[in-house]
Amino acid sequence: MKASIRRSAIFTSAAALVIAVCGATGTASSAVPAEPGDGELQFGSVLPETGQLAYLGPPQIESLKFAIKTINDAGGVLGKPVPTVVSSDEAGQEAVAVQSADRVLAAGVDAVVGAAASGMSLAFIDRVTGAGVVQCSGSNTAPTFTDYEDDGFYFRTVPSDALQGPILADVVRADGHDRVAVIARADDYGRGLMETTRKTLEDRGATVTLAETYDPKATNFDQVVQKVKNSGPDAAVVIAFEEGTQILQGMIESGLGPDRIGVYGADGLRSEELASLVSPGDPGRLSGMKGTAPASAENEKYINDLKKFAPQLKELQFAPQVFDCATTIALAAEQAESDDPGDFVEEMNGITKDGDKCTTFAACKELIADGKDIDYDGVSGPLDFTDKGEPGQATIEVYGYDAKGQLQTLRTETSEAQE
Template sequence: MRFSTGLRTAATVAITALMLAACGGDEGGDDGGNGGAGQQADAAKGNGVLEFGYVLPETGELAYLGPPQVEALNYAVSQINDAGGVLEKPIPDVVGRDEAAQEAVATQSADQVLGAGVDAIIGAAASGMSLAIIDKITGAQVAQCSGSNTAPTFTDYDDGGYYFRTAPSDVLQGPVLANTIIGDGRSNVALVARADDYGRGLMDATKKSLEDSGATVALAETYDPKSTNFAPVIQKISNTNPDAVAVIGFEEGTQILQGMLEADLGPDKIGVYGADGLRNTDLASLVSKDDPGRLSGMKGTAPASVDNEEFVSGLQKFAPDLAELQFAPQVFDCVNIIALAAEQAKSDDPREFAPEIVSVTKDGEKCGSFEECKQLIADGKDIDYDGVSGPLDFVDAGEPGQASIEVYTYNDQGKLETVGTEQSKLQN
């Protein structure tokens, strides 16, 4: 998938920032080379200009999620600037770097973006990559917002009040995945998930909901996502003789699905399900290049991405080459709630605006765009921003208390289709 001009521009800005940070590090004395970045970041706080950076996948197993998230970020910035900017000043070009599905790269990227003096960072996309950099970002008292972190781990994470996410916790997605499986008449389910916070969190939430509904979970197994041999996983699935299998993974999930097809465990024989990590317009052709239709009937769930037609139309006009839309609405909302919080706080300093982020998403006068909400704030009103990904209504942990979860499937030609959406709310 080809990246847009905006992404290439952001990458160029990021490289420039890296060079500047490296030069500053040479003059850092006994601070180990990190003092320059910290001084730049501190200097930017409260300078009257809200500045964004990102750490998102440009390469690696989630590279297909990079373009929709980066373009959604740039689209939000363009709309905000068209509405007069934040604190009456335009948001500058976004500084961005690659998370690359590697903790070491993500950490280095976070250092580089922080070194550019940003006030807020969008990302990372993968929960594991955010866990690798969250302490670095929030410890610098810079706001972090992810549109695609779904691991339950973040709900109670000690982030000092600087981490937020517009993607719902898998505590909300799990019940919808379970209901989808049970709704298809399946009752003996095998669950396999990558051995990380995302995989374990969604597997546990799905398992609980399945069992609460009376289904049998015949297998709940995690696997090493870096493995080169998934035959043992396929054998364990086969040994349980399930009538449904849910694969909770990323790119490596294509190999598991290939192995299932070879073992006669495809969707023509049993129920086959995925989640947001496998929701990919190209999945069927990646699994079975010569016959994508072999994945026909596979279903899955993901935070809703295509419900808002006005947003989708506007984004596709802004980025005509964009093919994938997953998590674009959630990233768009990340940018808007940060910008609105800065307006509410009358400051671009994260120490001032981060405490306002939860409040701009609930318990006020409803508004659906930055321009509309900004005017209400100027009029002295409390606002309730309803995002393009749905009503956010953040809980105190800085995440949605409810969510729209999409149910998707692959048709006879292996094309991705949306079956519908379901609402899911946190239980008190």
Template sequence: MRRRLRMLMGLSVMALVAAGCGGGGGEAGGGAAPPAGGGARADGVLKLGFVLPQTGQLAFLGPPQIQAARYAVSQINEAGGVLGKPIPDLVGGDEADQAAVAQQSADRVLASGVDAVIGAAASGMTLAIIDRVTGANVVQCSGSNTAPNLTDYNDNGYYVRTAPSDALQGPVLAETVVADGHSRVAIVARADDYGRGLAKATAQALEEAGATVALNETYDPNSQNFDALVQQVRGAQPNAVVLVSFEEGTQVLKGLIEAGMGPGSVGIYGADGLRSEELPQLVAPGNPAVLAGMKGTAPASADNPQFLTDLRSFAPELTEVQYAPQVFDCVNVIALAAESAKSDDPAVFKDKIVEVTRDGTKCTTFTECQRLLANGTDIDYDGVSGPLDFVPAGEPGTASIEVYTFNDQGALQSLRTVQSASAK
């Protein structure tokens, strides 16, 4: 997702990918030895935990993901649980958009003896904890990580994600720019795993389509002033600008408009981090037409209104549902892998994760899939976020990417959905 990220904590609907949900810095591994235990203490009970944003810049992404995980557990337990036993209450930790906090949370969750961890939401925060989690022989599944560098990460098969890589979104974003007749493009992106990854994929696809990438610049998302960045864009003399950002993108857009480079003068394109109904109001309060004509792309969830209705019945306080379908699918894939392996030991069921998402009899609920597995039938779980069809790296091999725009009234509209497939 397909998906919306809220721009500021407390505001609704900003989509990440995503995350692309790739925000956050964080060094891979975190520099500490993983705690002992985890799934090595397999006891027939599948135990799950999460490391998701409850505070910090991405706190708005926490509730939909946490509640989606809890909802999935409730559905599984109503069906009799995994291996005949209910999944206990989730053990939670805050990623907080800070590597040190995410690492401490991961340590606490792992110390509780979980078999799998849901999260982190941001790719940067996953890179801060992935060695801790997978190094403890515990499965990790994110529903919103989109950074391409996670595809080939050395995780021994313990890390998977239900969100598509930005390597699949970049070509669609580039195709959208070129199809609109633009041939000289400036790309500006957050200097983090999400920004660099999507910028690289987009630049490569633009050049393969014959366009000139006049500027490909990253910036510090914590900067208080983007004037120099705007001047770099202006100096490149592009006829289109691609902006890969989160909430700080509102300031960049204001600067571009003030410099005479708004959507009325050049093509302006965003990605999942700017897919927000609030964006025009944040950029120019009282002037909803300010971004008329701006376009962008974002991972699209399957059109599944019944799931969203059911989720909101389970968690009535939810306002944002971004990446909820993907996290719901994370929990189900893990549970079905354990059922298929007949074990809650991550070292055993991790090898079934890819298998339960492809090349079998299609099923769409835990109950349906569990029944097939009990009869010795190979399954192909199609989730509430859409068909997963994992590639060997443990991520979707195809993705539905939405192309969106803002109309003259400032309303966010979906133009079309494009299928994008991995070369792997």
């Protein structure tokens, strides 16, 4: 069924749904649903204001607002300014994320940015794409999404962990470790990254002494730490979110800190504050820990402009990718000459490759007006979407913590999707 027809089918109940979910976490900025294809591109978002990924909320939320300001400063989309985002909280809880998505959809949005966590997106992706609404995440890295049945309405500007895992494994092996324990949170993000990392480690000749998931909602991780210790590794990979703080504390107390074995993390642990959270009195105890995360292009202008727009921001992780979600959607609408997602979804992949290069909404919009095919290179780097609606190449940052526990970028490496 054509997406615009599906949207029309659900539109008549949208106003009632706004009322039905008015008690949901977060606030929707529009109580009256917009009509699909009304000439006004309406964004919604489901991003973390509370919960385990709350630290990733501010950079993504502010970057989305900044993207819309940038779009409007260039004349808006289809000759109209883009309205304020209809926003709601993913909260780190599937039930709340689903309710938030319903609330945003009820406002008649054309596109949803989010969720931040792969598990939260998986909780409501069928609702969004099933309604013929475009969804774009700047931080969903689970490999699950590559082949997910989404009718072509789901996109991400961050690479799959199928591209990050091999780099993470190579970093561990390059440091000379032969016996590696891998533990991960029991969700799609954790399982997907654990599996690609484990496979690459074994392909590179390492012995994986332990590959096991844990309940991220547990209050005590002593058993997990003990399993790592009992496996006798010379390195451990911890794939976690905020609960990783407790795991790392337990590892240090059990003689498994970075001064004893190799300790590695991934994007979920990459934080300026990790060392001080793990060891408040002596952040240097995390010295030597390394990890990997999707990197952004060295875009000094974007970073400076975002910090001027939102000077309170401390963390910037995934902010560029969210900016690119919004810009890509807006350019697709310009290319399609329609704000109906059933129309502009067809342009999402094409505008990121095989055309005249442009790096800003204003420049790309001008090329479109001149009848040119565009290749939008975002603030996070070249996008070059595959047919699956995701980057086919990834630049991965290798990060580490120095003697004072300060986060540093050690280098970047490139990983490409296998055909």
